[in-house]
Amino acid sequence: MSWSLWAGARITLTPANRRYAPLLMKIGVIGTGVIGLSSAVALRRHGNADVTVYFRDDLADTTSSRAGAVFTPFDAGEHAAWISGSLRTFRVLARTQRKSGVRIGTAHEYLASNDPIPAWTSIVGGVRPFTRAWCSDAAPAHGFDIDVPMMDMRVYLAWLRAHALELGVRFVQRDVRSFASVFQDGAEAIVNCAGLGARELCDDPFVRPMRGQLLHVANTRGHTDAIATLEPNGGITYIYPFPDYIVLGGTYELDQARCETDEASLSDILARCQRLMASHTGENADFLGASVLRRVAGLRPARVVNGCHEHVRLEIEISSRGPIVHNYGHGRAGVTLSWGCADAVVALLDEATNAGIAAQSARESEDGSPRRDLTPWPAPSVRG
Numbered sequence: 001m002s003w004s005l006w007a008g009a010r011i012t013l014t015p016a017n018r019r020y021a022p023l024l025m026k027i028g029v030i031g032t033g034v035i036g037l038s039s040a041v042a043l044r045r046h047g048n049a050d051v052t053v054y055f056r057d058d059l060a061d062t063t064s065s066r067a068g069a070v071f072t073p074f075d076a077g078e079h080a081a082w083i084s085g086s087l088r089t090f091r092v093l094a095r096t097q098r099k100s101g102v103r104i105g106t107a108h109e110y111l112a113s114n115d116p117i118p119a120w121t122s123i124v125g126g127v128r129p130f131t132r133a134w135c136s137d138a139a140p141a142h143g144f145d146i147d148v149p150m151m152d153m154r155v156y157l158a159w160l161r162a163h164a165l166e167l168g169v170r171f172v173q174r175d176v177r178s179f180a181s182v183f184q185d186g187a188e189a190i191v192n193c194a195g196l197g198a199r200e201l202c203d204d205p206f207v208r209p210m211r212g213q214l215l216h217v218a219n220t221r222g223h224t225d226a227i228a229t230l231e232p233n234g235g236i237t238y239i240y241p242f243p244d245y246i247v248l249g250g251t252y253e254l255d256q257a258r259c260e261t262d263e264a265s266l267s268d269i270l271a272r273c274q275r276l277m278a279s280h281t282g283e284n285a286d287f288l289g290a291s292v293l294r295r296v297a298g299l300r301p302a303r304v305v306n307g308c309h310e311h312v313r314l315e316i317e318i319s320s321r322g323p324i325v326h327n328y329g330h331g332r333a334g335v336t337l338s339w340g341c342a343d344a345v346v347a348l349l350d351e352a353t354n355a356g357i358a359a360q361s362a363r364e365s366e367d368g369s370p371r372r373d374l375t376p377w378p379a380p381s382v383r384g
């Protein structure tokens with residue numbers, strides 16, 4: 001693999017020059033959503049990077065804080081490596097970090113009559129197809145049960161930020177208007193996790209808001225399993241239970257940029273969820289509407305290319321000031337893809353930096369100055 005680097009040098013990575021470990025870098029991460037926080041944590045875990053996170057909105061105002069959130073991949077092809085990377089880390093968190101708000105739970109997913117079981121289930125494993133009676137239809141419904149990570153975002157995002165602080169990540173609240181301003185602060189590399197903000201920051205017209213609306217209702221009966229169904233119009237109705245509340249969703253409103261709920265949509269969500277719950281359990285589900293805790297709207301950072309809504313931009317740009325890794329456009333699946341994408345950010349910077357050091361080292365040996373042998377960074381990992 002070869003990279004165009006700072007001085008325009010083109011370096012080929014070989015096993016020999018990979019022994020040079022990355023310099024201690026100053027990295028500016030833009031964004032404190034789930035994508036920015038996961039990237040910052042992964043960078044710190046990988047080695048000695050000095051990480052500062054720049055953010056515009058308070059944590060509670062990010063899209064991430066309003067997500068469902070259950071592990072819901074949409075594209076098993078392009079996203080396969082990120083899905084398995086995320087799955088690995090979420091499983092470790094569920095097993096070892098009780099306060100993280102992450103657990104593994106069972107999801108019951110109903111499909112339209114002729115839809116195949118989605119390909120992403122083979123990455124997760126343990127899929128259990130079913131055919132069940134569906135109260136409101138003559139035909140039995142088919143679908144599958146699967147065990148997936150479930151993230152209580154009211155707990156998880158705060159835990160992630162606290163964990164980043166513990167690891168020495170710094171936070172600076174500032175509206176970043178240009179990458180140059182972050183390089184001027186002393187950053188040697190930037191990781192751009194600005195979500196919807198990338199539309200302006202990168203002048204990227206593919207980034208578009210997709211509003212999602214939810215209801216949080218009291219979990220009075222101790223529900224634990226998620227239930228979801230595809231609607232004939234392509235939408236999804238879902239019920240995601242957490243210890244203190246149940247998420248009822250949802251809507252997928254492309255190009256709707258008003259971050260507000262509307263009563264008609266919320267009533268429709270409640271009716272759909274009551275129907276889904278009643279069909280699944282065979283019992284009356286009016287109780288779902290008895291105690292509404294919160295009405296929630298969030299703007300997903302969709303990146304729409306050829307009909308795909310999660311055409312994530314995850315690539316390295318070598319600017320004249322240093323490398324910029326772009327990591328945005330996760331649409332409906334940002335929580336799901338977060339750790340896999342964070343690992344990819346680390347790998348991209350690691351490779352670019354290794355190549356940079358190899359170039360510098362080659363120049364140093366040509367002019368007779370000493371070569372540097374640096375200790376390799378430990379592999380990215382999550383402390384148990």
Ligand SMILES: Cc1cc2nc3c(=O)[nH]c(=O)nc-3n(C[C@H](O)[C@H](O)[C@H](O)COP(=O)(O)OP(=O)(O)OC[C@H]3O[C@@H](n4cnc5c(N)ncnc54)[C@H](O)[C@@H]3O)c2cc1C
Binds near residue numbers: 034071
């Ligand atoms: C209702 C709803 C339900 C959802 N359910 C799920 C689910 O079940 N599973 C799932 O995987 N995903 C789900 N999602 C999608 C998921 O929430 C998003 O994909 C994810 O939150 C995107 O994360 P992000 O970090 O890219 O963006 P954000 O959370 O929006 O964070 C962007 C960050 O960038 C900062 N920023 C932007 N511009 C600038 C700037 N110029 N200067 C400084 N800082 C800037 C912001 O302040 C913010 O900190 C859901 C979304 C919604 C709305």
